[in-house]
Amino acid sequence: MSVEGLSINLATIRAQCDFTEAVDICLKRGITAIAPWRDQVAAIGLGEAARIVRSNGLTLTGLCRGGFFPAAEAAGREKALDDNRRAIDEAAELGADCLVLVVGGLPGGSKDIEAARRMVEEGIAEVLPHARAAGVPLAIEPLHPMYAADRACVNTLGQALDICDALGPGVGVAIDVYHVWWDPDLANQIARAGRMKAILAHHICDWLVPTGDMLTDRGMMGDGIIDLKRIRRQIESAGFRGPQEVEIFSAENWWKRPAEEVIATCVERFRSCC
Template sequence: MASMVDGLSINLATIREQCGFAEAVDLCLKHGITSIAPWRDQVARIGIDEAARIIHQNGIKLTGLCRGGFFPAASAADRQSAIDDNRRAIDEAAALGADCLVLVVGGLAGGSKNIEDAREMVRDGIAATLPHARASGVPLAIEPLHPMYAADRSCVNTLGKALDMCETLGEGVGVAIDVYHVWWDPDLAREIARAGREQRILAHHICDWLVPTRDMLTDRGMMGDGVIDLKGIRRMVEVSGFHGAQEVEIFSAENWWKRPADEVIRTCVERFHDCCRI
């Protein structure tokens, strides 16, 4: 195994098209990476018990489990179904020892054009889920998404909005700061400082914003290939008191998902050292 790479985590979406869970873990270990963040579907394919065995046997740290959320829905029955699924996600995160459950909260309810109603459904959904999360010892990390996703993926689009929601909900809820979604925000420095004062930062996700971007969902860039000030944002995050791993999360249908997984992880390590560490 290569020498340990401190401060780097791999979100397994980065190599989801090339590797299953066990193979991805082996590859990360080969490159000295002992922190990962899997997705629930990746865990489900191998089974929660086997995934937990692999994690604990290899001393793997989970910087998060992706994902819970998607609370808004047109009917009460569908909203309750989302709450039930989030409780299951909490159980999975607890079984795997994840630092947090990442929440992509959901967009507009079906047939609705009212984004404030959607945000209220998100608050209500998290509030209903939160007692189980607290009892299980699993913090919930609201991940604000870029405004382009407001209708279908997340009606919480700025770090400030996410922190307002955290204040309302109380203990056990924080934020995942993904540079892809927040780098553009003119209030970013102020809100990262606020998140630090309130001790709400649970995760820090990295990749890059390409110019041009060919697909808004599946054309994220490798660190250093785009326009995000990765070191500047990391400096703000660390000044605010968060020193956890930087978690690489890249969706790249036409580039990195087509390359050999070993090349992708090797490049992640190189770019982490060159572009992200301060």
């Protein structure tokens, strides 16, 4: 039986299996939408990954990831631009719906977050013509403020949409509930994103209380405190009808369980909690 409306970000079972194995497990559960990471694709080769995608009729709700634009030196910024152009080409070859951007934090030794944010906008502007030519939308993913220093200095949906406003077509947002659930202006910004037709992806998991690790202790849907159904209603009211993409980093729980159990649980919780 197919599972409509559900995508699996392959980070959810990255500890247990490679790209090919993960696809097989998803297909056995009737899941035909996935979102791989670039290292998972590279491990089997871009050509082979693209063949698997095409031969199985898979939808790629995103490719993870581009970004990390800020750097202390011009050479570092240029290196990031080159890597993002490669990521765009990979997303195009795979037929991904978007390239997800984790934009990067402060350059080493810097305390100037505004300068880092300018580097982000400038970096996206530099690679945007390449993305437009390749037909690959760029999805800015705002990350929770706890990641502002090292992973993403764009921390609210409003900030991400301001960049989209400034840069125009070809740039949108990936809304990950783990990063934005706390935002008091979230409903207004989701509605704004809808008016801009900027919602490119919707990522789901849950926020555990307590959270044992900032990066690798995300919860399975229903195990935490995020109002997943409310956020889904807001996103769908804003016009997004794409799959919800489960993305769970869980070093001490879900990454230690059999991949088949994890995916089965994703399906059950998607149906009951989302």
